[in-house]
Amino acid sequence: MSTTPLTTHHQRQHIDTILRTVADTEARTPAQNEAGIIARSWRRCIDRYGLDPARPTPARYVPGATLREHQDQADALLQVARAGVEQLYRQVAPLSYVVLLTDARGIAVQFLGAKSDQREHQRTGLYLGSDWSESHAGTCAVGTCIHERTALTCHHSDHFSAHHIQLTCTAAPVFDPHGQLLAVLDISAYRSPSAKESQTFALQLVKTTARMIEDAYFLQRYGDRHIVCLDRSREFVQINRRYLLAMEEDGTLVAANTAGRKLLRHHGLPLPEAGEARPFQAWNIRDLLDGEVSEVLAIPQHSDDRVQAFHTRRHREIHFATLIEPPRRPGANRSLPRDSSLAPLEALAEDDPSMRDTLTRAARLRNEPINILVMGETGTGKERMARALHDSSRRRDKPFVAINCAAMPESLIESELFGHEPGSFTGARSKGMKGLIVQADGGTLFLDEIGDMPLQLQTRLLRVLAEQEVLPIGASRPIKVDLRVVAATHRDLRELIQAGRFREDLFYRLNGASLRLPPLRERADKGYLIRQIFAELNEQRGSRVRLRGDAMSALLAYPWPGNIRELHNALHYALATCDGDEVVVGDLPEECVHGQLAHPGASQGQALSTATGSSARPLHQDLLYRALCRHQWNVSAVARELGLSRPTIYRRMKRLGIVPPNQQMAD
Numbered sequence: 001m002s003t004t005p006l007t008t009h010h011q012r013q014h015i016d017t018i019l020r021t022v023a024d025t026e027a028r029t030p031a032q033n034e035a036g037i038i039a040r041s042w043r044r045c046i047d048r049y050g051l052d053p054a055r056p057t058p059a060r061y062v063p064g065a066t067l068r069e070h071q072d073q074a075d076a077l078l079q080v081a082r083a084g085v086e087q088l089y090r091q092v093a094p095l096s097y098v099v100l101l102t103d104a105r106g107i108a109v110q111f112l113g114a115k116s117d118q119r120e121h122q123r124t125g126l127y128l129g130s131d132w133s134e135s136h137a138g139t140c141a142v143g144t145c146i147h148e149r150t151a152l153t154c155h156h157s158d159h160f161s162a163h164h165i166q167l168t169c170t171a172a173p174v175f176d177p178h179g180q181l182l183a184v185l186d187i188s189a190y191r192s193p194s195a196k197e198s199q200t201f202a203l204q205l206v207k208t209t210a211r212m213i214e215d216a217y218f219l220q221r222y223g224d225r226h227i228v229c230l231d232r233s234r235e236f237v238q239i240n241r242r243y244l245l246a247m248e249e250d251g252t253l254v255a256a257n258t259a260g261r262k263l264l265r266h267h268g269l270p271l272p273e274a275g276e277a278r279p280f281q282a283w284n285i286r287d288l289l290d291g292e293v294s295e296v297l298a299i300p301q302h303s304d305d306r307v308q309a310f311h312t313r314r315h316r317e318i319h320f321a322t323l324i325e326p327p328r329r330p331g332a333n334r335s336l337p338r339d340s341s342l343a344p345l346e347a348l349a350e351d352d353p354s355m356r357d358t359l360t361r362a363a364r365l366r367n368e369p370i371n372i373l374v375m376g377e378t379g380t381g382k383e384r385m386a387r388a389l390h391d392s393s394r395r396r397d398k399p400f401v402a403i404n405c406a407a408m409p410e411s412l413i414e415s416e417l418f419g420h421e422p423g424s425f426t427g428a429r430s431k432g433m434k435g436l437i438v439q440a441d442g443g444t445l446f447l448d449e450i451g452d453m454p455l456q457l458q459t460r461l462l463r464v465l466a467e468q469e470v471l472p473i474g475a476s477r478p479i480k481v482d483l484r485v486v487a488a489t490h491r492d493l494r495e496l497i498q499a500g501r502f503r504e505d506l507f508y509r510l511n512g513a514s515l516r517l518p519p520l521r522e523r524a525d526k527g528y529l530i531r532q533i534f535a536e537l538n539e540q541r542g543s544r545v546r547l548r549g550d551a552m553s554a555l556l557a558y559p560w561p562g563n564i565r566e567l568h569n570a571l572h573y574a575l576a577t578c579d580g581d582e583v584v585v586g587d588l589p590e591e592c593v594h595g596q597l598a599h600p601g602a603s604q605g606q607a608l609s610t611a612t613g614s615s616a617r618p619l620h621q622d623l624l625y626r627a628l629c630r631h632q633w634n635v636s637a638v639a640r641e642l643g644l645s646r647p648t649i650y651r652r653m654k655r656l657g658i659v660p661p662n663q664q665m666a667d
C-alpha cells in the first residue's frame with residue numbers, strides 16, 4: 001500500500017496549494033462537486049474562522065462533564081445507533097479505521113477504535129470528546145459534512161490543517177425525521193492509498209450505515225403511528241424500505257425519512273423542515289398515492305405477501321408499499337388468523353374489543369354446517385355481517401340471497417320464498433317461479449327481520465330447515481336444497497316466543513350459534529368506520545373527495561346514538577353538498593357539529609328550532625346562517641371558523657339565498 005508520509009515538504013506544498021486555490025476561487029462561484037465543497041470550506045477557514053493552514057491544530061477535547069451533557073442530549077440516538085456503529089466497526093476495523101459518531105456540533109459522543117493505538121487516537125483527536133467542528137479543526141470530514149449537510153470524503157491534503165494531511169476521513173450526516181441534522185457518522189484511518197478513489201467504498205459504506213441509523217431512529221420515534229414503506233421494487237420493499245412515511249390513521253403525513261422527503265418533494269408535496277416558519281401543510285397519503293387511505297391501511301390483510309402496488313398521483317410511477325402498524329391498544333390485540341379468505345370479516349372492524357371477539361367467533365363458524373343468528377340494534381351492520389360470513393366461507397362462489405321479512409307483503413312472502421308451479425294460484429306466473437330458497441341453493445339465505453315473519457310461514461320454513469328440501473306452491477314433489485341460513489333480528493326473540501309470536505323450535509333451528517353486534521355508540525373503532533364508509537361512498541360516486549381532519553374530529557366527537565346507517569347518511573350528505581374536493585366541518589349536517597349541545601330529551605327538530613328560532617331552514621343553510629349572525633356577517637371570520645375559503649362562503653350564501661342585512665331591500 002503506498003502511503004503519504006507527513007513531512008515538512010508535504011506540509012509546505014499543502015499550505016501553498018490552499019492559499020493558491022483560495023485566491024483562485026475568489027473570482028468564481030465554487031462548483032457543487034466535492035472539489036468545490038473542499039475549496040469552499042478552505043475559504044471559510046481563512047475568511048470566516050481566521051484559521052492558518054500552517055498553524056498546528058492540536059486536538060481539542062471538551063471536559064468530561066460537558067461530554068456527558070452532549071451524550072445525554074444525544075442519548076435517544078445513541079441507543080438506536082449502537083448496533084449500527086458496532087457493525088460498521090466490525091467491517092472496517094481490519095483495515096485499521098476507527099469509527100466516530102459526533103453530535104450536530106461535531107463533538108465525538110461515541111468512539112470505536114483499536115485499544116493498542118489509543119495514544120495516537122487521542123493525539124490526533126480521533127477519540128471520545130474531541131471537537132471536529134470546522135471552525136476549530138478546519139476542513140475535515142465531520143466539520144465540513146455538518147456545514148454542507150452531505151456525505152463526503154476528506155482525503156489527505158483535502159484537510160485544511162497541514163497536521164491532518166496523513167488522514168483519510170469519510171463522513172455522512174444522520175438527519176432526524178424532520179430533516180434536522182442529528183449526528184455525523186465518520187470512519188478515519190491514518191494510512192491509506194494516495195488516490196482519493198480508494199475511499200469510494202468507504203463512502204458507500206458510511207452512507208448506508210448512516211441511513212440505517214436514521215431509519216431505525218425514525219421507526220422508533222414514530223412507532224405509535226402507521227408507517228408506510230415504499231420501494232420501486234416489489235422484491236426489495238420488505239427488506240430495503242427506501243422511503244418511510246409516518247401517517248395518522250386518517251392518512252395525514254406527519255414525517256418522512258430523508259429519501260421519503262425527497263420523494264414527496266419530487267411529487268410536489270414538500271414537508272416543512274424543522275424550524276421552518278412555513279405553516280405546516282398537512283399532506284395526505286392520498287396526495288402521493290393514487291388510492292384510498294383504507295387501501296393503505298388494509299395492506300397487511302389484503303394480499304398474500306402483504307405488499308401492494310400503487311401509482312403515484314402526479315408522475316404515475318409505480319411504487320410497492322408495505323405497512324408497519326402501530327401496536328394495538330391493550331385488549332384490542334385479538335386479530336384473526338392471517339388468511340386472505342377472512343378479509344371480508346376482517347374489514348368489518350378495527351380495534352373494537354367486542355367486535356374483535358365477534359369476528360373471531362364468526363371466523364370459526366364460517367364453514368360450520370350450522371345456521372347463525374345475528375343480533376343487534378337497527379343499522380348496526382347485521383346484513384354486512386351476513387354478507388361477510390358468506391364471502392369468507394366456502395360458499396362464496398354460490399348465491400347470497402337476502403330477504404327482508406318485514407318489508408315483504410305477507411301475501412307474497414310464501415310464493416317468493418318457496419316458489420310456485422305454473423298456474424298454481426290466481427295471479428301465479430304462467431311459467432311458474434323458482435322461489436328464493438331454491439335460488440340460494442348451495443349458498444347463503446339471509447333472512448332479515450326474522451322476528452317479523454308470519455307464524456304460518458315460520459312453520460313452513462322450519463320444515464325446509466329440518467328436511468333441507470322445499471315444496472313450491474302447487475308442486476307435488478319437493479326440491480332438495482343445500483342451505484346455510486343466516487337470520488338477523490333487532491327484536492328479542494325470546495320475548496316473542498313468550499308472547500306466542502315466534503316458534504321456539506324455529507328459534508333453536510336458526511340459532512345454531514349467535515353473533516351480537518354492538519351499537520355504534522359503544523364502538524372504539526369509529527374512526528375506522530368513518531374512513532371505510534367515506535371510501536366506499538367515494539368509490540360509488542366515482543369521486544376522490546377528501547375528508548379533512550376537522551370534519552373527522554367533529555364526526556369522532558359526535559355521540560352517535562347507535563346506528564351505522566346514520567353515520568353513512570351524514571357522510572353521504574356531506575359528500576353530496578361539499579364544494580370542491582374536500583369535506584370540511586362546515587359540510588357536515590348541523591347535528592353532527594353541534595349535536596352535543598342539543599337538549600338531551602329533545603328530538604332533532606326540536607333541538608334545532610329551539611336553537612335557531614327557525615325549524616324550516618335546511619340544516620346546512622342553518623349552520624352557515626348562524627355562523628354569519630354570530631360573527632356579525634364578517635365573512636372572513638365565518639370562513640375561518642368553518643374552515644372554508646371566503647369565495648366558498650359567498651358562493652354558498654348565494655346558492656342558499658342568504659342575503660346580508662345591509663344588502664336586503666326594504667319593503
Ligand SMILES: Nc1ncnc2c1ncn2[C@@H]1O[C@H](COP(=O)(O)OP(=O)(O)OP(=O)(O)O)[C@@H](O)[C@H]1O
Binds near residue numbers: 385532
Ligand atoms: N363495517 C361496516 N363498514 C362500512 N359500512 C357499514 C359497516 N357496517 C354497516 N355499514 C353500513 O351501515 C348501514 C347499515 O348496515 P346494515 O344494513 O348491514 O345494518 P342492519 O343491522 O342489517 O340494518 P337493519 O337493522 O336496518 O336491517 C349500511 O349502509 C351499511 O353499508
